[in-house]
Amino acid sequence: MRELPPRFNSRRGNSRKISASNPAACAPQGFEAVLAGDDERLGGFLLPSILAYDLGASSGRALLGRLNNRTIEVEEVHRFGNDPVVVGDRMHWDILRLYHDIKQGLLKAKHAGETISSLAIDSWAVDFGLVGRGGELLGNPYHYRDRHTDGVMERTMERLTASRIFGRSGIQFLPFNTIYQLAALKEADSPLLEQAKHFLMIPDLLRYFLTGEMHNEFSNATTTQFYNPVLGGWDAELLADIGISPSLFGNVVQPGTRVGQLRASLTEELGIDAIPVFAVAEHDTGSAVAAVPALERDFAYLSCGTWSLMGTEVDQPVMGELAQTLNFTNEGGVGGTFRLLKNIMGLWILNESHRTWEKAGLSYSFPELVALAEKAPAFRSLIDPDDPMFLHAGDMPSRIANYCERTGQQAPQSPGEFVRCILESLALKYRYVLELTERLSGKSFSGLHMVGGGIQNALLCQWSANAIGKPVWAGPVEGSALGNLAVQWIAQGELSDIWEARKVIRESFPVTVYEPRDGAQWEDAYGRFRALTGLSK
Numbered sequence: 335m336r337e338l339p340p341r342f343n344s345r346r347g348n349s350r351k352i353s354a355s356n357p358a359a360c361a362p363q364g365f366e367a368v369l370a371g372d373d374e375r376l377g378g379f380l381l382p383s384i385l386a387y388d389l390g391a392s393s394g395r396a397l398l399g400r401l402n403n404r405t406i407e408v409e410e411v412h413r414f415g416n417d418p419v420v421v422g423d424r425m426h427w428d429i430l431r432l433y434h435d436i437k438q439g440l441l442k443a444k445h446a447g448e449t450i451s452s453l454a455i456d457s458w459a460v461d462f463g464l465v466g467r468g469g470e471l472l473g474n475p476y477h478y479r480d481r482h483t484d485g486v487m488e489r490t491m492e493r494l495t496a497s498r499i500f501g502r503s504g505i506q507f508l509p510f511n512t513i514y515q516l517a518a519l520k521e522a523d524s525p526l527l528e529q530a531k532h533f534l535m536i537p538d539l540l541r542y543f544l545t546g547e548m549h550n551e552f553s554n555a556t557t558t559q560f561y562n563p564v565l566g567g568w569d570a571e572l573l574a575d576i577g578i579s580p581s582l583f584g585n586v587v588q589p590g591t592r593v594g595q596l597r598a599s600l601t602e603e604l605g606i607d608a609i610p611v612f613a614v615a616e617h618d619t620g621s622a623v624a625a626v627p628a629l630e631r632d633f634a635y636l637s638c639g640t641w642s643l644m645g646t647e648v649d650q651p652v653m654g655e656l657a658q659t660l661n662f663t664n665e666g667g668v669g670g671t672f673r674l675l676k677n678i679m680g681l682w683i684l685n686e687s688h689r690t691w692e693k694a695g696l697s698y699s700f701p702e703l704v705a706l707a708e709k710a711p712a713f714r715s716l717i718d719p720d721d722p723m724f725l726h727a728g729d730m731p732s733r734i735a736n737y738c739e740r741t742g743q744q745a746p747q748s749p750g751e752f753v754r755c756i757l758e759s760l761a762l763k764y765r766y767v768l769e770l771t772e773r774l775s776g777k778s779f780s781g782l783h784m785v786g787g788g789i790q791n792a793l794l795c796q797w798s799a800n801a802i803g804k805p806v807w808a809g810p811v812e813g814s815a816l817g818n819l820a821v822q823w824i825a826q827g828e829l830s831d832i833w834e835a836r837k838v839i840r841e842s843f844p845v846t847v848y849e850p851r852d853g854a855q856w857e858d859a860y861g862r863f864r865a866l867t868g869l870s871k
């Protein structure tokens with residue numbers, strides 16, 4: 335059974351009120367005192383900063399956080415690109431460059447005169463590195479959009495059946511899930527598997543570089559599709575099914591667990607202290623959901639970035655036939671919770687269209703593209719953003735035109751019309767998935783919380799409210815980084831539990847409310863969208 339760190343099993347109402355009555359604990363320099371389970375609040379002293387690294391599919395940032403008398407102050411000390419590297423027909427992450435930027439963040443914090451009391455890393459899911467006998471990384475991790483997994487999911491599902499895989503993992507079927515990446519290496523008889531001794535997901539790997547310690551974190555482990563949430567551990571049967579040795583997989587730690595400190599060689603190299611390192615919800619979506627400033631216990635969220643992740647928070651995974659049929663997922667959360675959600679292709683389609691136009695010498699900023707979309711004719715062309723033709727990198731405008739021709743629609747002609755098609759289709763897909771979430775969870779939501787970088791697109795937020803016919807509460811932008819900070823503060827007794835964290839986030843970062851408009855138009859468009867895309871409930 336999963337062991338939760340102290341202060342994290344307060345999902346429903348049994349949180350321990352932490353009082354500041356015992357001044358004996360007030361020894362800021364004795365920070366370790368807190369770590370030793372002393373949960374007396376340090377009498378309102380301003381504690382040193384903590385550092386959150388949030389690595390997204392296109393960029394990363396190092397955010398300093400301070401908790402100043404119930405208000406969160408954040409400061410971005412380092413922002414960096416995350417450009418995949420294509421070698422031949424393989425696409426890899428530039429993991430050593432990412433580690434270099436993590437070190438840059440530490441140096442910038444040091445030069446800013448900051449005392450860092452802890453740090454943690456979150457990133458996108460499913461991807462991993464393999465480490466050999468000597469502790470060496472055996473190669474640059476594959477990017478989940480690399481095509482070495484083409485056809486592997488279908489072959490694996492045929493051999494094992496979808497019910498067996500979903501019944502043991504509770505995870506949605508996506509072709510890049512870790513289980514199919516490992517199965518692809520097995521099919522290719524990759525020498526990597528012969529040499530591999532340890533499996534580390536992206537944050538696990540970067541944390542290992544920092545501390546020298548190897549741990550697999552829970553929220554990210556669940557995205558592999560071979561973690562069994564009922565057994566509370568790696569599923570040896572599924573691993574055996576794909577011919578992968580269970581010995582590669584280590585102990586799974588829960589968000590909020592202290593997992594070492596910066597190794598001596600690094601503290602010497604950078605001239606900094608051996609800062610404690612925590613595991614947080616290292617799947618960035620897990621951290622984003624932790625930071626949703628919800629008031630009510632039953633809330634719907636949309637984490638909006640390269641991907642759009644929509645769902646709700648549940649105490650137990652929902653692994654019945656309907657969940658499998660609707661292809662929902664149950665990814666691990668904070669405090670023993672699960673994220674019942676569905677992946678939606680998201681702003682990736684817009685980002686790739688922008689990249690295609692840039693390559694063609696058509697240079698538009700994102701705000702310009704959104705302004706052009708607003709002026710374009712409404713609901714002229716609609717797509718299902720999750721059609722597999724939009725998954726891999728490439729010329730999205732041509733694929734959108736192709737989709738429209740295939741469905742008997744007029745294809746967009748100008749960048750403004752293409753962007754309108756993308757944003758309208760996303761908003762309508764959000765309505766579709768929200769209705770499925772209500773059906774599957776048995777909950778009804780009074781509105782939708784939108785968090786993440788994508789909410790800076792106010793038009794998308796407004797159209798999402800119009801499409802769902804309910805208010806959208808947008809904020810915070812830095813959802814993942816704030817969720818990362820929050821779990822570090824809870825682990826160190828600064829916040830009592832995730833609900834206090836959400837309250838402090840709500841008070842520190844006011845949300846923008848988008849009330850639904852143009853109901854009749856969007857209702858009509860939704861009918862057309864369902865008919866065109868063939869999406870039935």
Ligand SMILES: C[C@H](O)[C@H](O)[C@@H](O)C(=O)CO
Nearest residue numbers: 458459460478618619641
């Ligand atoms: C593959 C994606 O990374 C994953 O499904 C998504 O949840 C994510 O991590 C978005 O950053």
